[in-house]
Amino acid sequence: MPNSRPRHRRGAGGGGGATGRDELVSRSLQSAEHCLGAQDFGTAYAHYLLVLSLAPELKDDVKETFQYTLFRWAEELDALSRIQDLLGCYEQALELFPDDEVICNSMGEHLFRMGFRDEAAGYFHKAVKLNPDFSDAKENFYRVANWLVERWHFIMLNDIKRNKIYNAAIQKVVRSGYKSVLDIGTGTGILSMFAKKAGAHSVYACELSKTMYELACDVVAANEMEAGIKLLHMKSLDIEIPKHIPERVSLVVTETVDAGLFGEGIVESLIHAWDCLLLQPKTKGEDGSCEKCGKVIPASAVIFGMAVECAEIRRHHRVGIKDIAGIHLPANVNFQSPAYSSLDSEEAVEPYTTEKMSRVPGGYLALTECFEIMTVDFNNLQELKSLATKKPDKIDIPVTKEGILDAIVVWFVLQLDDEHSLSTSPGEETCWEQAVYAVQDLADYRIKPGDHVMMEVSCQDCYLRIQGIHVLGSEHEMDVVKSFTKNKDSLSLGNEAELCSALANLQTSKPDSVEQMCVLESTEIALLNNIPYHEGFKMAMRKVLSSLTPEKLLQAMDMDTQCQSDEINSGSGQKENSVLSAPDPYYVLDVSEGFSILPIIAGTLGQVKPYSSVEKDQHRITLGLISEANHFPKEMLQFWLRHVEDESAMLQRPKSDKLWSIIILDVIEPSGLIQQEIMEKAAISSSTEADLQIPS
Numbered sequence: 001m002p003n004s005r006p007r008h009r010r011g012a013g014g015g016g017g018a019t020g021r022d023e024l025v026s027r028s029l030q031s032a033e034h035c036l037g038a039q040d041f042g043t044a045y046a047h048y049l050l051v052l053s054l055a056p057e058l059k060d061d062v063k064e065t066f067q068y069t070l071f072r073w074a075e076e077l078d079a080l081s082r083i084q085d086l087l088g089c090y091e092q093a094l095e096l097f098p099d100d101e102v103i104c105n106s107m108g109e110h111l112f113r114m115g116f117r118d119e120a121a122g123y124f125h126k127a128v129k130l131n132p133d134f135s136d137a138k139e140n141f142y143r144v145a146n147w148l149v150e151r152w153h154f155i156m157l158n159d160i161k162r163n164k165i166y167n168a169a170i171q172k173v174v175r176s177g178y179k180s181v182l183d184i185g186t187g188t189g190i191l192s193m194f195a196k197k198a199g200a201h202s203v204y205a206c207e208l209s210k211t212m213y214e215l216a217c218d219v220v221a222a223n224e225m226e227a228g229i230k231l232l233h234m235k236s237l238d239i240e241i242p243k244h245i246p247e248r249v250s251l252v253v254t255e256t257v258d259a260g261l262f263g264e265g266i267v268e269s270l271i272h273a274w275d276c277l278l279l280q281p282k283t284k285g286e287d288g289s290c291e292k293c294g295k296v297i298p299a300s301a302v303i304f305g306m307a308v309e310c311a312e313i314r315r316h317h318r319v320g321i322k323d324i325a326g327i328h329l330p331a332n333v334n335f336q337s338p339a340y341s342s343l344d345s346e347e348a349v350e351p352y353t354t355e356k357m358s359r360v361p362g363g364y365l366a367l368t369e370c371f372e373i374m375t376v377d378f379n380n381l382q383e384l385k386s387l388a389t390k391k392p393d394k395i396d397i398p399v400t401k402e403g404i405l406d407a408i409v410v411w412f413v414l415q416l417d418d419e420h421s422l423s424t425s426p427g428e429e430t431c432w433e434q435a436v437y438a439v440q441d442l443a444d445y446r447i448k449p450g451d452h453v454m455m456e457v458s459c460q461d462c463y464l465r466i467q468g469i470h471v472l473g474s475e476h477e478m479d480v481v482k483s484f485t486k487n488k489d490s491l492s493l494g495n496e497a498e499l500c501s502a503l504a505n506l507q508t509s510k511p512d513s514v515e516q517m518c519v520l521e522s523t524e525i526a527l528l529n530n531i532p533y534h535e536g537f538k539m540a541m542r543k544v545l546s547s548l549t550p551e552k553l554l555q556a557m558d559m560d561t562q563c564q565s566d567e568i569n570s571g572s573g574q575k576e577n578s579v580l581s582a583p584d585p586y587y588v589l590d591v592s593e594g595f596s597i598l599p600i601i602a603g604t605l606g607q608v609k610p611y612s613s614v615e616k617d618q619h620r621i622t623l624g625l626i627s628e629a630n631h632f633p634k635e636m637l638q639f640w641l642r643h644v645e646d647e648s649a650m651l652q653r654p655k656s657d658k659l660w661s662i663i664i665l666d667v668i669e670p671s672g673l674i675q676q677e678i679m680e681k682a683a684i685s686s687s688t689e690a691d692l693q694i695p696s
Contacts, residue, residue, distance in 0.1 A: 090107045102127075104130065117144055170194045178295055179201040181204070181253060182278075191254075192225075193220065206231075252278055270296060275381070312362050316522040327597055329626060336440060340438060354433040357434050392457060402446075405439050409436055450473070
């Protein structure tokens with residue numbers, strides 16, 4: 001703690017008012033110092049606020065001690081979850097010391113821990129600007145940037161071919177007369193700078209992400225173009241004329257496209273731009289200056305697709321096994337990935353995943369030729385508006401190779417103008433990945449030449465949707481024709497009787513049980529397909545339980561001896577004592593991230609009471625159905641979070657006097673990082689009966 005006591009510098013004047021103020025300041029300083037000694041940081045902080053409001057000339061003298069007091073008081077407020085008070089204290093401190101990089105950095109750290117990463121980035125950025133050599137602030141800013149700046153920004157900026165083609169297209173259009181430019185979703189500001197460098201008179205750029213907006217400001221300033229490019233921290237949908245930009249522009253440039261083309265809202269933003277921000281497009285045969293006409297780069301796009309076999313995609317989207325480490329998965333449980341289940345969801349969920357198909361482990365096999373899915377003209381307002389209301393198009397694609405139908409892979413060609421284009425196909429070295437529409441819910445996924453893959457495509461909720469994927473086999477077509485030809489005029493009483501009998505059988509036969517849909521993340525499905533993973537955990541749990549068995553038997557023998565003694569003394573029955581002598585079960589807690597059947601596997605290993613920590617009701621119902629299908633007692637599997645009122649108690653046993661026999665941890669993320677929070681909780685509650693089981 002700083003121990004230098006500031007001395008109040010008296011003013012030149014000596015009026016009574018000044019004397020009274022000086023005495024109050026002096027007493028407040030003494031009180032603040034006393035409170036610090038007693039570790040009463042809240043009161044000390046209040047005294048320093050009074051001192052600085054009465055004597056702002058003391059700022060330099062008390063700055064270090066004030067910082068220390070603020071930080072210690074903020075720690076206490078944070079521990080008490082008094083978040084509003086904590087933020088209020090920092091706001092007061094920054095009013096007094098607006099250019100203090102240490103306070104800015106500390107404010108950012110608190111905001112980051114609370115989950116306000118955008119706001120935290122702003123404070124870290126300010127701290128670095130105030131003191132470029134402040135290593136703590138620089139480290140914090142880079143750390144939060146890793147959260148907020150999507151990885152694809154770096155990949156995109158390193159895509160030299162993409163940058164050159166966009167630059168050439170923008171340069172060509174600007175030099176032809178389109179001199180006022182709006183860059184929608186500017187990111188780092190690179191397209192805006194291309195436009196300015198090409199000779200645009202007015203350039204405006206909008207960016208919603210605060211972090212990317214501030215980054216764009218720095219990039220534009222570093223290139224000495226801040227005077228010629230007006231950056232707006234907002235969505236393009238919120239831009240108004242003349243409030244934000246003075247008049248309609250002649251050119252909109254954008255790259256708000258994702259692997260499925262429409263997923264970043266390009267259709268919605270361009271409809272708004274044509275309605276509110278762009279000049280009207282030049283009509284065919286129209287002469288006149290381009291400055292009075294509107295245009296969009298990119299001009300259009302063509303979407304392509306291909307049916308593929310890919311074991312890696314299958315592993316992440318379909319549960320392909322029925323038995324896992326001795327546990328049978330019932331037929332009435334239907335596992336689906338979020339992308340597939342989004343077809344029936346009212347929420348706007350991305351209906352595809354993305355892969356760099358040229359680098360997917362194990363590769364892929366094309367089962368059809370490349371086929372065209374859709375074209376879209378970004379310079380045609382009516383076409384853009386009709387996309388959302390247009391009925392789905394039906395597509396029929398002939399199969400060219402035999403294999404397993406795992407997915408429809410989608411890419412596009414972005415036509416920037418009549419000369420420049422970019423392709424995101426699997427064969428291109430580009431920053432974009434391909435969109436993957438996993439195929440699910442088919443009776444048979446194997447297809448061969450002569451079959452046809454059928455699907456419906458549309459643009460709904462700002463996404464390219466491919467649904468209703470099914471296979472029409474050549475045998476099926478022949479069977480339908482033969483059956484119709486043979487039976488169309490031959491219905492007899494005997495035929496009717498057979499039909500009635502068949503219908504009766506259908507009505508009286510009942511399915512095993514109601515089907516339960518369980519939506520799992522692709523990583524959870526892949527884990528469920530990982531037999532060695534589950535077998536490894538089963539072996540580890542069996543080994544631990546075996547090592548605990550002698551101790552349990554010894555406890556049981558001690559209890560039997562005691563019960564026999566009690567029986568002799570009390571004359572009670574043998575049956576009653578056998579119940580009393582039963583040892584406690586082994587208590588097993590699974591705190592794996594997401595869906596896990598490890599607790600059910602633990603239940604197969606003897607006298608075990610397994611607890612699962614899954615949170616979603618859908619997952620709990622599914623685990624219950626799996627338990628029931630494997631003939632476990634209904635009360636065997638427990639869901640531990642139902643017993644926990646406070647998250648801090650999550651790893652405590654139901655009986656507070658005993659610890660867990662085994663805690664199952666899966667704390668290693670796919671990236672190799674360890675989930676520190678779970679490890680810390682487990683360290684506090686680690687069992688005395690068994691070591692923690694952690695996968696290697």
